[in-house]
Amino acid sequence: MELWYTEYQTENLGLSVRIKETLYAGRSEYQEVAVVDSLEFGRMLVLDGVFQTSVFDEFIYHEMIAHVPLFVHPDPRTVLIIGGGDGGTAREVVKHQSIEVAEMVEIDGLVVDVSKKYLPEISVALNDNHPKLQLKIGDGIKHMEEVENKYDVIIVDCSDPIGPGAGLFTHAFYQNVHKALRPDGLFVQQTESPFFHQDLIKRLKADIASLFPITRLYLANIPLYPSGLHCFTIGSKQYDPLHTDRNRIPDNLDTRYYNRELQKSCFALPNFVQDLLK
Amino acid sequence: MELWYTEYQTENLGLSVRIKETLYAGRSEYQEVAVVDSLEFGRMLVLDGVFQTSVFDEFIYHEMIAHVPLFVHPDPRTVLIIGGGDGGTAREVVKHQSIEVAEMVEIDGLVVDVSKKYLPEISVALNDNHPKLQLKIGDGIKHMEEVENKYDVIIVDCSDPIGPGAGLFTHAFYQNVHKALRPDGLFVQQTESPFFHQDLIKRLKADIASLFPITRLYLANIPLYPSGLHCFTIGSKQYDPLHTDRNRIPDNLDTRYYNRELQKSCFALPNFVQDLLK
Numbered sequence: 001m002e003l004w005y006t007e008y009q010t011e012n013l014g015l016s017v018r019i020k021e022t023l024y025a026g027r028s029e030y031q032e033v034a035v036v037d038s039l040e041f042g043r044m045l046v047l048d049g050v051f052q053t054s055v056f057d058e059f060i061y062h063e064m065i066a067h068v069p070l071f072v073h074p075d076p077r078t079v080l081i082i083g084g085g086d087g088g089t090a091r092e093v094v095k096h097q098s099i100e101v102a103e104m105v106e107i108d109g110l111v112v113d114v115s116k117k118y119l120p121e122i123s124v125a126l127n128d129n130h131p132k133l134q135l136k137i138g139d140g141i142k143h144m145e146e147v148e149n150k151y152d153v154i155i156v157d158c159s160d161p162i163g164p165g166a167g168l169f170t171h172a173f174y175q176n177v178h179k180a181l182r183p184d185g186l187f188v189q190q191t192e193s194p195f196f197h198q199d200l201i202k203r204l205k206a207d208i209a210s211l212f213p214i215t216r217l218y219l220a221n222i223p224l225y226p227s228g229l230h231c232f233t234i235g236s237k238q239y240d241p242l243h244t245d246r247n248r249i250p251d252n253l254d255t256r257y258y259n260r261e262l263q264k265s266c267f268a269l270p271n272f273v274q275d276l277l278k
Numbered sequence: 279m280e281l282w283y284t285e286y287q288t289e290n291l292g293l294s295v296r297i298k299e300t301l302y303a304g305r306s307e308y309q310e311v312a313v314v315d316s317l318e319f320g321r322m323l324v325l326d327g328v329f330q331t332s333v334f335d336e337f338i339y340h341e342m343i344a345h346v347p348l349f350v351h352p353d354p355r356t357v358l359i360i361g362g363g364d365g366g367t368a369r370e371v372v373k374h375q376s377i378e379v380a381e382m383v384e385i386d387g388l389v390v391d392v393s394k395k396y397l398p399e400i401s402v403a404l405n406d407n408h409p410k411l412q413l414k415i416g417d418g419i420k421h422m423e424e425v426e427n428k429y430d431v432i433i434v435d436c437s438d439p440i441g442p443g444a445g446l447f448t449h450a451f452y453q454n455v456h457k458a459l460r461p462d463g464l465f466v467q468q469t470e471s472p473f474f475h476q477d478l479i480k481r482l483k484a485d486i487a488s489l490f491p492i493t494r495l496y497l498a499n500i501p502l503y504p505s506g507l508h509c510f511t512i513g514s515k516q517y518d519p520l521h522t523d524r525n526r527i528p529d530n531l532d533t534r535y536y537n538r539e540l541q542k543s544c545f546a547l548p549n550f551v552q553d554l555l556k
Contacts, residue, residue, distance in 0.1 A: 006294055012317035016284055016292035039290035057473070060548070195335075195501055221499060221507040221548070223473055228506010229499040257548040265546035268539040270338070270499070 005036065007051050009226035010196055015051070017041060023118050028110035030164045035118040041224060043119055045086055047111070047159055051224050058088050058122055061190070061230070063258035064220040064266065066092035069153050069188040069234055070099075071249055071263055072241045076152040079103070080180070082140035082168065084157035085111035087123035093155070094125055094132050095253060102132050103151075107164055109137040141167045144176035151181050156189035161200065169200070171207045174235065178211050186236035191217070194273045195227040201276050208235040216241045217277060218266040220257070231273070241267055283314065285329050287504035288474055293329070295319060301396050306388035308442045313396040319502060321397055323364055325389070325437055329502050336366050336400055339468070339508070341536035342498040342544065344370035347431050347466040347512055348377075349527055349541055350519045354430040357381070358458070360418035360446065362435035363389035365401035371433070372408050373531055380410050381429075385442055387415040419445045422454035429459050434467035439478065447478070449485045452513065456489050464514035469495070472551045473505040483555050486513040494519045495555060496544040498535070509551070519545055 006014040017038040024035040034046040041054035053061065066089050070076050077100045081089050085106035093102045106112055112135070115123040125133055136143075140156075154177055161169040168189070177187050191197075191204055201217070209215040212235035222230045234241055249260045269277075284292040295316040302313040312324040319332035331339065344367050348354050355378045359367050363384035371380045384390055390413070393401040403411055414421075418434075432455055439447040446467070455465050469475075469482055479495070487493040490513035500508045512519055527538045547555075 004292075006292075010318055012296040013319075014282075014294035016294050018290040040288055041291075219499075221497075221505075223505040223507065227499075227501040229501065256550050259549050259552075261546040262548060265543035268543035270535040270540060271537050272534045274537075 005038075007049065013226070015224075015226075017044075024114055026110065026114075028108050030108045033108070033110050033114055035114055044224075045111070045115060045119060048163055050160060052159060053086050053088060053119070053122060054224050055119065055121055057223050058086075059255070060220055060222050060257045062088035062092050062122075063255045064218070064262075065089055065155055065157055065188060065190060065232055067253065067255065067258045068218060068232070068241070068263060068266065069155065069186060070096050071246070072234065072236065072239050072244050073153050073184075073186055074239065074245075074248070077101070078151050080105070080151045080154045082143070082154065082156045082158065083107075083165070084155070086115040086119060087112070087126040089155055089157045090125040090130070090133055090135075091122070092255075094130050099132055101134060104133065104135045105138050105140040105143045106135070107137070107139055112137065141173060141176075144173060144180050147180040149180070149182055152185050154181060154185070154187035156187060158190065160192070169204060171210070174207055174211050177235070178237075181237060184238040186234055186239060188232050188234045191231050191233040193225065193227040194219070194229055194231050194276060198276055201231065201233075204233055205277050208233060212236055214238075214240050216267060217269065217273070219269065219273070220266060283316075285327065291504070293502075293504075295322075302392055304388065304392075306386050308386045311386070311388050311392055313392055322502075323389070323393060323397060326441055328438060330437060331364050331366060331397070331400060332502050333397065333399055335501050336364075337533070338498055338500050338535045340366035340370050340400075341533045342496070342540075343367055343433055343435055343466060343468060343510055345531065345533065345536045346496060346510070346519070346541060346544065347433065347464060348374050349524070350512065350514065350517050350522050351431050351462075351464055352517065352523075352526070355379070356429050358383070358429045358432045360421070360432065360434045360436065361385070361443070362433070364393040364397060365390070365404040367433055367435045368403040368408070368411055369400070370533075372403055372410050377410055379412060382411065382413045383416050383418040383421045384413070385415070385417055390415065419451060419454075422451060422458050425458040427458070427460055430463050432459060432463070432465035434465060436468065438470070447482060449488070452485055452489050455513070456515075459515060462516040464512055464517060466510050466512045469509050469511040471503065471505040472497070472507060472509050472554060476554055479509065479511075479554050482511055486511060490514055492516075492518050494545060495547065495551070497547065497551070498544065
């Protein structure tokens with residue numbers, strides 16, 4: 001029997017994937033958590049029916065959400081990941097020599113457990129208990145309320161702005177992110193598709209630009225996500241991504257997507273994306 | 279009743295679109311031709327069940343297949359489009375002041391007729407009988423066999439390498455393209471997805487590089503196509519896309535995706551794409 005699953009990316013558009021096997025299906029107090037093995041994308045983490053990550057293309061999202069901001073900052077020592085329970089962002093973050101501590105605050109311990117068991121390629125830094133990594137299961141929104149002047153870089157590696165992640169897309173949250181950053185700190189957040197989430201991107205840009213002197217958007221190609229084009233928004237107190245000294249970027253990062261040229265080119269926006277930000 | 283159509287992008291992956299109405303369904307001697315009105319992508323041209331173009335995102339493909347090579351060449355006067363029956367590439371090509379003649383050779387007159395009637399935004403240059411445009415219904419492969427030393431730029435705006443378009447992805451065809459170009463001419467072809475068509479891209483790169491001193495690949499984000507990431511390959515006798523003088527590029531092209539920055543950044547390839555070309 002051929003089993004297919006269709007993720008409804010919008011009301012009128014679905015991505016249909018052929019499934020070999022369901023490896024896990026359960027629920028936490030926050031969401032339905034599943035791991036399926038798909039023919040095209042390999043093993044995938046699915047939360048509330050939405051594809052989060054797959055072994056086929058996860059390297060793109062995780063490399064781009066980690067390395068781009070970590071090289072915008074000239075010397076990141078203390079980094080925070082909010083969300084990211086699959087461990088992929090942590091895996092990339094700990095590659096940076098300058099980093100002394102990478103804290104993670106993930107709300108759903110089930111996502112961590114399931115990723116450690118069924119997605120070992122992605123969660124390797126969690127399984128290995130990497131010495132730089134400090135994982136805490138808890139509420140990232142609350143954590144931002146409580147912390148001040150601590151982080152060089154904050155990476156908001158969250159799911160969509162519905163369900164547990166909704167509060168991570170608010171002005172109040174960005175105010176607390178600003179407060180939690182050091183005076184020259186910066187943060188990045190995944191901010192969905194420039195094709196299908198235009199109102200959201202405009203609003204977030206306005207919210208972030210009202211708090212940070214520098215706001216920049218960059219792009220990556222992620223086949224699993226709606227439209228295949230995904231954007232990330234950086235709010236920065238001092239360092240401008242467009243003026244990053246790329247000579248600092250080493251050749252030996254062991255990345256399958258990210259490279260020194262992309263650090264610059266990912267900020268080159270097509271006209272229709274530039275129009276969103278005016 | 280809610281009608282959906284699923285295009286099988288691979289054996290194991292489908293793009294499912296909700297359809298408002300079928301506007302046309304027929305067949306030529308070459309293929310099944312349909313135009314459907316989808317909720318997410320608007321009106322779409324479908325050939326043998328495969329999505330060719332949609333009013334929602336056609337600007338991306340047509341701008342990138344036309345403007346990138348036309349600005350690599352410092353002064354294109356005589357241009358040929360092979361395929362492109364929907365007229366979108368022609369619409370972009372005729373925006374170039376330097377061009378005196380843009381010839382089109384499309385094999386399937388039905389595609390032209392259906393596009394003129396149901397996709398007027400795309401086929402505007404065909405409907406308006408643009409003075410620079412010379413449309414011929416005929417076989418582009420045969421035309422390349424018969425012509426020598428004529429074109430500055432050839433744009434191969436074809437469908438997939440199965441069916442009528444298969445012969446456009448062969449070494450023999452590229453030899454004839456080389457012969458049909460002037461001594462400093464160049465050509466571009468759409469060359470599918472770097473995620474799903476890796477063997478094809480490797481083979482084409484080898485074929486083209488065996489004939490042309492300069493072979494370059496560039497990228498664009500096209501939600502309608504498999505993976506959302508699409509590539510184009512340029513074979514050039516003299517001009518290197520990586521050394522294009524972008525000061526020549528005007529501001530007033532009236533494009534919704536393409537711009538001067540993308541002329542350069544679209545050639546910045548993620549590591550996994552660079553690996554395909556080694």
